[in-house]
Amino acid sequence: xxxxxxxxxxxxxxxxxxxxxxxxxxxxxxxxxxxxxxxxxxxxxxxxxxxxxxxxxxxxxxxxxxxxxxxxxxxxxxxxxxxxxxxxxxxxxxxxxxxxxxxxxxxxxxxxxxxxxxxxxxxxxxxxxxxxxxxxxxxxxxxxxxxxxxxxxxxxxxxxxxxxxxxxxxxxxxxxxxxxxxxxxxxxxxxxxxxxxxxxxxxxxxxxxxxxxxxxxxxxxx
Amino acid sequence: xxxxxxxxxxxxxxxxxxxxxxxxxxxxxxxxxxxxxxxxxxxxxxxxxxxxxxxxxxxxxxxxxxxxxxxxxxxxxxxxxxxxxxxxxxxxxxxxxxxxxxxxxxxxxxxxxxxxxxxxxxxxxxxxxxxxxxxxxxxxxxxxxxxxxxxxxxxxxxxxxxxxxxxxxxxxxxxxxxxxxxxxxxxxxxxxxxxxxxxxxxxxxxxxxxxxxxxxxxxxxxxxxxxxxxxxxxxxxxxxxxxxxxxxxxxxxxxxxxxxxxxxxxxxxxxxxxxxxxxxxxxxxxxxxxxxxxxxxxxxxxxxxxxxxxxxxxxxxxxxxxxxxxx
Numbered sequence: 001x002x003x004x005x006x007x008x009x010x011x012x013x014x015x016x017x018x019x020x021x022x023x024x025x026x027x028x029x030x031x032x033x034x035x036x037x038x039x040x041x042x043x044x045x046x047x048x049x050x051x052x053x054x055x056x057x058x059x060x061x062x063x064x065x066x067x068x069x070x071x072x073x074x075x076x077x078x079x080x081x082x083x084x085x086x087x088x089x090x091x092x093x094x095x096x097x098x099x100x101x102x103x104x105x106x107x108x109x110x111x112x113x114x115x116x117x118x119x120x121x122x123x124x125x126x127x128x129x130x131x132x133x134x135x136x137x138x139x140x141x142x143x144x145x146x147x148x149x150x151x152x153x154x155x156x157x158x159x160x161x162x163x164x165x166x167x168x169x170x171x172x173x174x175x176x177x178x179x180x181x182x183x184x185x186x187x188x189x190x191x192x193x194x195x196x197x198x199x200x201x202x203x204x205x206x207x208x209x210x211x212x213x214x215x216x217x218x219x220x221x222x
Numbered sequence: 223x224x225x226x227x228x229x230x231x232x233x234x235x236x237x238x239x240x241x242x243x244x245x246x247x248x249x250x251x252x253x254x255x256x257x258x259x260x261x262x263x264x265x266x267x268x269x270x271x272x273x274x275x276x277x278x279x280x281x282x283x284x285x286x287x288x289x290x291x292x293x294x295x296x297x298x299x300x301x302x303x304x305x306x307x308x309x310x311x312x313x314x315x316x317x318x319x320x321x322x323x324x325x326x327x328x329x330x331x332x333x334x335x336x337x338x339x340x341x342x343x344x345x346x347x348x349x350x351x352x353x354x355x356x357x358x359x360x361x362x363x364x365x366x367x368x369x370x371x372x373x374x375x376x377x378x379x380x381x382x383x384x385x386x387x388x389x390x391x392x393x394x395x396x397x398x399x400x401x402x403x404x405x406x407x408x409x410x411x412x413x414x415x416x417x418x419x420x421x422x423x424x425x426x427x428x429x430x431x432x433x434x435x436x437x438x439x440x441x442x443x444x445x446x447x448x449x450x451x452x453x454x455x456x457x458x459x460x461x462x463x464x465x466x467x468x469x470x471x472x473x474x475x476x477x478x479x480x481x482x483x484x485x486x487x488x489x490x491x492x493x494x495x496x497x498x499x500x501x502x503x504x505x506x507x508x509x510x511x512x513x514x515x516x517x518x519x520x521x522x523x524x525x526x527x528x529x530x531x532x533x534x535x536x537x538x539x540x541x542x543x544x545x546x547x548x549x
Contacts, residue, residue, distance in 0.1 A: 068529060
């Protein structure tokens with residue numbers, strides 16, 4: 001991945017989106033994670049935030065301190081440097097931590113999901129707790145991680161009517177993704193379980209439990 | 223110490239915003255109208271980005287337990303301190319035991335009220351801004367209620383302080399009556415573009431051209447997360463849902479209905495609707511101050527122009543700071 005293969009798009013006058021590719025895949029996400037870390041670690045003066053998504057990332061900067069050319073040149077340089085490093089170093093760079101989430105499969109929508117998928121409760125638990133999920137994106141609310149990929153047999157469209165309030169700690173599924181609600185918020189995903197694990201702690205220096213590139217495993221508990 | 227005698231329907235603590243945590247999904251929050259926040263602070267003799275009150279929707283009253291200077295900016299108001307009428311923008315001396323009574327916001331959407339010495343509440347992730355969706359920042363992460371106490375450091379008033387209000391309007395200040403807001407199109411490349419592979423993220427010049435053709439009315443469905451816009455001709459025929467991408471305050475997204483939404487201070491960090499463009503920093507306060515029913519037109523501007531305008535606005539703020547210090 002060299003700087004020449006990337007597309008730089010402005011996101012207003014205080015951010016730049018770097019497009020790495022299209023669509024959702026582990027390979028693409030690994031590229032994004034590697035470049036995001038390289039830019040973050042470069043600690044470019046005037047850069048406020050570096051935010052990864054599925055196939056792109058954004059670099060937010062203070063336009064009072066960084067001009068348009070300075071920021072794009074700085075990014076190109078950093079990305080070129082990152083591209084020169086060996087593939088093994090790159091692989092190590094995208095390796096996140098593995099977090100286990102003890103989960104009680106007692107979600108309000110479990111029965112409904114069983115009807116819609118034609119699967120038994122036990123089979124749903126088995127299919128949901130088997131994969132090692134990758135954190136693709138953090139968003140929606142602080143600490144909300146979009147985890148993929150969900151087993152095809154569990155793929156359902158979002159609920160037709162979103163709930164006004166989903167309790168914090170709800171483990172939920174929608175389309176090919178699963179996630180955990182860090183706060184009580186509105187939500188349209190199917191609730192299949194609950195966890196006591198705190199996903200976001202405002203008092204911690206690194207407030208979100210998960211980062212893009214981490215691995216998550218759900219562990220069924222009674 | 224300041225007591226909320228009668229809370230308006232919406233009252234929160236906001237500062238310049240929370241930065242450095244977007245990758246954890248934390249939006250900046252902060253004042254919707256950053257220019258007015260800075261002005262209120264300048265009037266009160268504070269740093270420009272100090273925490274202040276953001277006030278909206280209706281009237282209310284605050285009682286001051288100690289003498290201080292308050293800075294008002296943003297919305298126009300029908301208000302008084304005791305029996306002395308006060309206007310926004312401007313600085314006012316308020317004596318111990320007096321009440322600021324805001325009967326109504328008469329024009330624009332958000333009033334900013336800064337106290338000399340700022341507001342003392344815990345700094346959460348580097349900011350005092352209230353972020354309501356996750357209930358943190360400000361006072362217990364919520365709107366202020368009647369009976370709440372706001373702590374502010376009691377500071378000696380300067381020997382001489384201009385309380386004549388209205389510093390002179392100068393170039394670089396937002397024109398809140400402007401009917402046109404400037405937008406950097408998504409198709410405006412931040413650098414030369416050699417590959418056009420990523421169609422989802424890339425700009426669509428034709429979509430932008432259609433977008434700026436007609437006026438939009440700010441919908442009643444607008445809050446700190448975003449302002450929905452309504453137009454006579456929805457921008458249909460474009461796939462609105464895309465692979466989610468990072469967004470920011472000012473980003474204009476096309477929703478599946480063909481009507482756009484302008485993301486604001488509390489918007490999530492990532493969005494799954496097609497990006498049309500992003501309102502420039504200088505003009506975001508103008509959008510923020512639009513009440514439902516206000517009509518806006520958008521026009522194209524380059525990143526370079528946006529940066530030049532921002533520099534001009536910084537100079538304007540500096541000259542106001544200097545004038546205020548001399549007063």
